[in-house]
Amino acid sequence: MSGYPTGVAPNKNHLRIWFMYERRRRWEALGVPDTPKNRKMAGELRSNIVYRIKTGRFDYRSPFPESPLFKNEVESSKPVAIRDVADLWMKLKKPDWANSSYVTTERRVRVTLDNIGNSRDIKSIMQKDLLNLRIELLNGSYFTGRKMNIEKKGRTAATVNSSMSDLKAIFAFAHRNGNGNGYIEANPMTGIKPLKKSNKRPDPMTREEFPRLIAGCANRQNANMWSLAILTGLRHGEICVLAWEDIDLEAKTITVSRNLTPQAPPPKTEAGNRVICMIDAAVEVLRDQRELTRMYPPTSFAFHTREYGEWSEDQKIFVFNASLDSVNGRSGAYYLTESLGHI
DSSP states (O other), X not given: OTTSOTTEEEETTEEEEEEEETTXXXXXXXXXXXXXXXXXXXXXXXXXXXXXXXXXXXXXXXXXXXXXXXXXXXXXXXXXXXXXXHHHHHHHHGGGSOHHHHHHHHHHHHHXXXXXXXXXXXXXXXXXXXXXXXXXXXXXXXXXXXXXXXXXXXXXXXXXXXXXXXXXXXXXXXXXXXXXXXXXXXXXXXXXXXXXXXXXXXXXXXXXXXXXXXXXXXXXXXXXXXXXXXXXXXXXXXXXXOBGGGEETTTTEEEEOOOOSTTOOSOSSGGGSEEEEOOHHXXXXXXXXXXXXXXXXXXXXXEEOSSTXXXXXXXXXXXXXXXXXXXSSOOOSSOOGGGGGGO
């Protein structure tokens, strides 16, 4: 540009300069009037910046503390609770997940942050804190069950890895570098690797154990439920919300199209949507169960698809009705997966 040193340009009667930084052209306003003397000084400033960039000694914030490059960064002295950062991350990621995945992740993150401390400043969390957390999750006691009154000790490596993976994503979201948002200068998750998992050998039920299990069931419906689960390979969540509308006894098929979470969504993957061809023994089990629950009235429930925010109201008659053998009369029209361990 005529009359201006290289990299210096007018900006509404003032001056600005440009230079290449991290493979991108950066423009910075200088806030000084456009005069010949200031043009010369701006050219010298730019030359000094270019030299410092080439020699690896350039600190961007030093000459341009008010640069738009830092406008979205959080004030470094202001404490930010890790719970607030995690909530923001969850909110922004929610459209990427199926509703069931969001609920599962939210529950897992809540438990993890309870161990860290929800109000703790995210900048104060060090790698040793996260390693101690991993040990606590792996070996510590916790409560589960519908009323949170069942105490268990220790979690599997896979469960702990899922919790640490959530933290890795949260700290990457908070980190200043890359695509982060400037809440923290260093990422304490750097260098923490997943725990190793062993490939456990399957321990299937034997022919001798199967009749003993069925004989030990408390009632006819329980015996039918476990018989069908073993004879078809249905997952716990699938058998809980199995409906008579999914079954064709003449064709001897079961159409699997939903799995039980708080939203009764489709199975986790497309491969989970399938048609099961039953053996005669499974058909006989369902014929016996038909006498118990086929004439119950339909139950309404919300069916959530994998698409964000999409759901529909549906009505089904569930094959296994929890109210049939309810002791207190407060059971619903289907079993929860958590309750299967108590029947």
